[in-house]
Amino acid sequence: MNKLTRRDFAKSGIVAGTGTAISRMNIMGANDRINIGLIGCGDRAMQIYPIFLKEAGVNPVAVSDVYQPYLDKAVATSGKPVAKHEDFRRLLEIKEIDAVVIATPDHWHALNTIMACQAGKDVYVEKPMSLTILEGRKMVEAARKNNRVVQNGSQQRSGPHYQEAVKLIRDGAIGPVHKITVGYTRNSMPGLKPLGELGKELPKTLNWDMWLGPAPYVPFDPFRCHYNFRWFWDYSGGQMTNWGAHNLDIARWALNARGPSAVAAFGGRYAINDGGETPDVQEVIYNFPNCVVTWSGREVNRTRDEYLSFQGTKGTLSILRDGFTIAPETWRKKETPEIAPMQMKGDGKESQVLHIRNFLDCMRSRKRPVADVEEGHLTATMCHMGNIATRLGRSLKWDARKEEFISDAEANKMLSTEYRKPWRLE
Ligand SMILES: NC(=O)c1ccc[n+]([C@@H]2O[C@H](COP(=O)([O-])OP(=O)(O)OC[C@H]3O[C@@H](n4cnc5c(N)ncnc54)[C@H](O)[C@@H]3O)[C@@H](O)[C@H]2O)c1
Structure with missing residues (x-):
C-alpha cells in the first residue's frame, strides 16, 4: 500500500483546485x-x-x-x-x-x-x-x-475530482477505509405539493394512462405526476434511490465491489403527511468486506445537507460536487499525522458535460462508458436493498452474484413488480 507523505501530495500537482479543464480532444468531422x-x-x-x-x-x-x-x-x-x-x-x-x-x-x-x-x-x-x-x-x-x-x-462518475478521489482511496491514500458515511437531509415540512401547473382535474394535454404505463392504474392525481412521483413506491424509491443513486454509487465505486453482503434498515414516513409513501426518516447500514457503509436520509430536519465521507485509518476524505478535502488523522501517542491535508476543486456542471461527452465518445469507440449499464444497475440494486430492508423493518443477507436475498422468500418477492398489461418485462 502506498504511504503518501506531505511531499508526495505536493508533487502530485492536484493540490487545491487543479484538473478541472474540459478536454477538447474529441472535435469531430x-x-x-x-x-x-x-x-x-x-x-x-x-x-x-x-x-x-x-x-x-x-x-x-x-x-x-x-x-x-x-x-x-x-x-x-x-x-x-x-x-x-x-x-x-x-x-x-x-x-x-x-x-x-x-x-x-x-x-x-x-x-x-x-x-x-x-x-x-x-x-x-x-x-x-x-x-x-x-x-x-x-x-x-x-x-x-x-x-x-x-x-x-x-454524472458524478465523470467528475475529475471524483475520479481522483476514487483513485486515491483505492491506492490507500487515507489508509484502509472501514467506514463510509453517506447522507442526504433537508427539511420538507410540512410536506410537498403538486407542481402549480397541474390542477386537480386531468388536463386534456396529459396522457395519464401512458404516464402510468406499467404501474398499477390509479385515477389522475397531480401530486403523483411531475417531479413528485419520487415519493411513491409504484414509480420510484424516495431519496434512497434519488440521491443514493449518486453518492452510494461513488461509495461502491471506491470500494470496487459488486455489492454488500447484508443490509439492515429502519425508517418510514413519520412526520410528513402529504400523501407520499417513501420514508422521510431512513437509516440504512450495509456490510462490505471490512467496511460498513451507512446511509442517512432525512426530510424532516436539515442539519447537515448532503455528505459523503470515507473514513480511513490515516484520514477522512469528504467529497461533494464542488470538490474534496482530506483531513488527516493523528494516531495515538504521535505528534504529527501520517499524511498531509489535501483538497481538490470540482465543478458539478463540468462533470455533467464530461459525462455526456463520455457517452458520445463511447458510441464512436464502442467502449464501455464510465457509468455503464451494469454499474448503474449494481448501484440501484444497493439503493433498492435499502428500501426493501426498510419496508420489511429487518436485516437481510444478500448474494451479490445471484442477485437475490439468502433464504428469504418475502424479501425476494420484492426483487420485481407486476406490470400492468399490456406492458411486459422481456
Ligand atoms: N442525474 C441527475 O442529477 C438527475 C437530476 C434530476 C432528475 N434526474 C432523473 O431524471 C428523471 C426524470 O426526473 P424529472 O425531475 O425530470 O421528472 P419530471 O416529472 O419533471 O419529468 C419526467 C417527464 O417524463 C414524461 N413522461 C412520463 N411518462 C412518459 C412516457 N411514457 N413517454 C415519454 N415521456 C413520459 C413526463 O410527462 C415528464 O415530462 C428521474 O429518473 C430522475 O431521477 C436525474
Whole structure:
C-alpha cells in the first residue's frame, strides 16, 4: 500500500483546485453525426438536452412526452424542426436515430431502455437505473444482447475530482477505509405539493394512462405526476434511490465491489403527511468486506445537507460536487499525522458535460462508458436493498452474484413488480 507523505501530495500537482479543464480532444468531422431522440421532456431533460445539443456532431431528430406543454418546449429547445411523438414507440421506429436520451420517471426507465436497445439505439438513461432489481438485470441483458452502449446518468462518475478521489482511496491514500458515511437531509415540512401547473382535474394535454404505463392504474392525481412521483413506491424509491443513486454509487465505486453482503434498515414516513409513501426518516447500514457503509436520509430536519465521507485509518476524505478535502488523522501517542491535508476543486456542471461527452465518445469507440449499464444497475440494486430492508423493518443477507436475498422468500418477492398489461418485462 502506498504511504503518501506531505511531499508526495505536493508533487502530485492536484493540490487545491487543479484538473478541472474540459478536454477538447474529441472535435469531430461532419460524418461523425449522431442523431438523437429525447424520451421524457420534463425538468431533468431540460437540463441535459441542451448540453447534448451543444456537443459537436449531435443532431436532434425527435422528442417524445405524454404531456403536451413539455413536448412543445422540447421541440422549441431543439433549435430545428424535429418530429414529436406522444408514444415513445413511434420515436424508436425512426431508423436514423442512433441514440436516445431517457429522462422519464423511474418506473419507465427499464422499458424505455430495453425497447431502445432492441430497436438498435444506444441509450443515455437517467439515474436511478431502475424501479426494481430484476428490471436492472434485464436492462444489462438487453444492452449486451444487442451490443448497445448504455450510460447511466450518474454524472458524478465523470467528475475529475471524483475520479481522483476514487483513485486515491483505492491506492490507500487515507489508509484502509472501514467506514463510509453517506447522507442526504433537508427539511420538507410540512410536506410537498403538486407542481402549480397541474390542477386537480386531468388536463386534456396529459396522457395519464401512458404516464402510468406499467404501474398499477390509479385515477389522475397531480401530486403523483411531475417531479413528485419520487415519493411513491409504484414509480420510484424516495431519496434512497434519488440521491443514493449518486453518492452510494461513488461509495461502491471506491470500494470496487459488486455489492454488500447484508443490509439492515429502519425508517418510514413519520412526520410528513402529504400523501407520499417513501420514508422521510431512513437509516440504512450495509456490510462490505471490512467496511460498513451507512446511509442517512432525512426530510424532516436539515442539519447537515448532503455528505459523503470515507473514513480511513490515516484520514477522512469528504467529497461533494464542488470538490474534496482530506483531513488527516493523528494516531495515538504521535505528534504529527501520517499524511498531509489535501483538497481538490470540482465543478458539478463540468462533470455533467464530461459525462455526456463520455457517452458520445463511447458510441464512436464502442467502449464501455464510465457509468455503464451494469454499474448503474449494481448501484440501484444497493439503493433498492435499502428500501426493501426498510419496508420489511429487518436485516437481510444478500448474494451479490445471484442477485437475490439468502433464504428469504418475502424479501425476494420484492426483487420485481407486476406490470400492468399490456406492458411486459422481456
Ligand atoms: N442525474 C441527475 O442529477 C438527475 C437530476 C434530476 C432528475 N434526474 C432523473 O431524471 C428523471 C426524470 O426526473 P424529472 O425531475 O425530470 O421528472 P419530471 O416529472 O419533471 O419529468 C419526467 C417527464 O417524463 C414524461 N413522461 C412520463 N411518462 C412518459 C412516457 N411514457 N413517454 C415519454 N415521456 C413520459 C413526463 O410527462 C415528464 O415530462 C428521474 O429518473 C430522475 O431521477 C436525474
